[in-house]
Amino acid sequence: MKVAIVGASGAVGQEFLRILAERNFPLDDLVLFGSHRSAGRKYNFKGKDYEVKLLQKNDDFKDVDIAFTSAGGDTAGEFADTITKYGAVMIDNSSHFRMDNDVPLVVPEINPEDALNRPRGIIANPNCTTIMMVVVLNPIDKLSHIKKIHIASYQSASGAGASAMKELQEQYKEMVEDGKVTTIKKFPHQLAYNVIPQIDKMTPNDYTKEEMKMYNETRKIMHSDVRTSATCVRVSSLRSHSESVWFETERPLSVEEIRKALSKAPGVQLKDDPQHYVYPMPLESAGKDDVYVGRIRKDLADDNSCTLWLTGDQIRKGAALNAVQIAEYLIKTGNVK
Ligand code: 2RA
Numbered sequence: 001m002k003v004a005i006v007g008a009s010g011a012v013g014q015e016f017l018r019i020l021a022e023r024n025f026p027l028d029d030l031v032l033f034g035s036h037r038s039a040g041r042k043y044n045f046k047g048k049d050y051e052v053k054l055l056q057k058n059d060d061f062k063d064v065d066i067a068f069t070s071a072g073g074d075t076a077g078e079f080a081d082t083i084t085k086y087g088a089v090m091i092d093n094s095s096h097f098r099m100d101n102d103v104p105l106v107v108p109e110i111n112p113e114d115a116l117n118r119p120r121g122i123i124a125n126p127n128c129t130t131i132m133m134v135v136v137l138n139p140i141d142k143l144s145h146i147k148k149i150h151i152a153s154y155q156s157a158s159g160a161g162a163s164a165m166k167e168l169q170e171q172y173k174e175m176v177e178d179g180k181v182t183t184i185k186k187f188p189h190q191l192a193y194n195v196i197p198q199i200d201k202m203t204p205n206d207y208t209k210e211e212m213k214m215y216n217e218t219r220k221i222m223h224s225d226v227r228t229s230a231t232c233v234r235v236s237s238l239r240s241h242s243e244s245v246w247f248e249t250e251r252p253l254s255v256e257e258i259r260k261a262l263s264k265a266p267g268v269q270l271k272d273d274p275q276h277y278v279y280p281m282p283l284e285s286a287g288k289d290d291v292y293v294g295r296i297r298k299d300l301a302d303d304n305s306c307t308l309w310l311t312g313d314q315i316r317k318g319a320a321l322n323a324v325q326i327a328e329y330l331i332k333t334g335n336v337k
Helices: 009-020 073-084 114-117 128-143 162-178 209-222 255-263 316-332
Strands: 002-006 029-034 044-045 046-053 066-069 089-090 123-124 144-153 227-234 241-249 268-270 292-296 307-311
Touching: 002 009, 002 073, 009 029, 009 162, 009 316, 066 073, 066 316, 073 089, 089 316, 114 316, 123 307, 128 144, 128 209, 128 241, 128 255, 128 268, 128 292, 128 307, 128 316, 144 209, 241 316, 255 268, 255 292, 255 307, 307 316
Parallel strands: 002 029, 002 066, 029 046, 066 089, 089 123, 144 227, 268 292
Antiparallel strands: 044 046, 144 241, 241 307, 292 307
């Protein structure tokens, strides 16, 4: 099994290296790719150094079985043919292919079989906030169909990449040392001591692209007609996203039913004892694999609705881990070239 990581120097690329090592992913050979900026850098994987090669339109992917790509939508679009030409499965982390009818959009806890039908050799990894939400809501949808979802997200700097995490740390340092922030590059406004109610570009309906991803991708992954209305907000935590979710089901559900379903759900950890200050927070979920859920309660405004709070590591389950789990499923089902 030969594995490629495209975008190896980025936050998600680096997480791929850690997760593949931790999970003892069955690979015999590894090849790293990157842009002009990162080509030539070396990264260690299980005691051996690997040099990042420049991603080019050539035959470098000839022997590759699985390519994990996290290099942005434009690069994914431009290099997809090069990557898949000789039969490699491309598991892409960008939003470029997610809504294409001939590209499956997969969360292994929910719709792993979709990964088996990939006419273009591409499988899309969903948006981070969507992955974490559907891992929690799908087991509830099985109790009673979820018709509507309202969500407010609290997304850490990590969602905008390694340089954004550095920028947030720099901004806090500048505030302490100079009393004002001068470094504002990755975010549209100062993030330190602030929250920004915009993630990704604004679309003509005044929802952001991130919010529309939550609407569209949730339907595709869950094979559902559910409607999701989101406000996605950047907050000044460093790593791990959180979400406050309200959902309306066809029949009213009790909190006990929901807790029972979630306590058995794969990839989910219940942390729900609010009377004793027990609920999940991003500081704890950072670096962990599961999505943590708490504050489960009835919605006071609607008998058929409940509400909950969740948090999960956007770089792991929201990106690299989900992609690696897809690859593990393909290997388990003998579905790699
Ligand atoms: C973020 N990239 O900006 C993520 C959203 N998908 O948080």
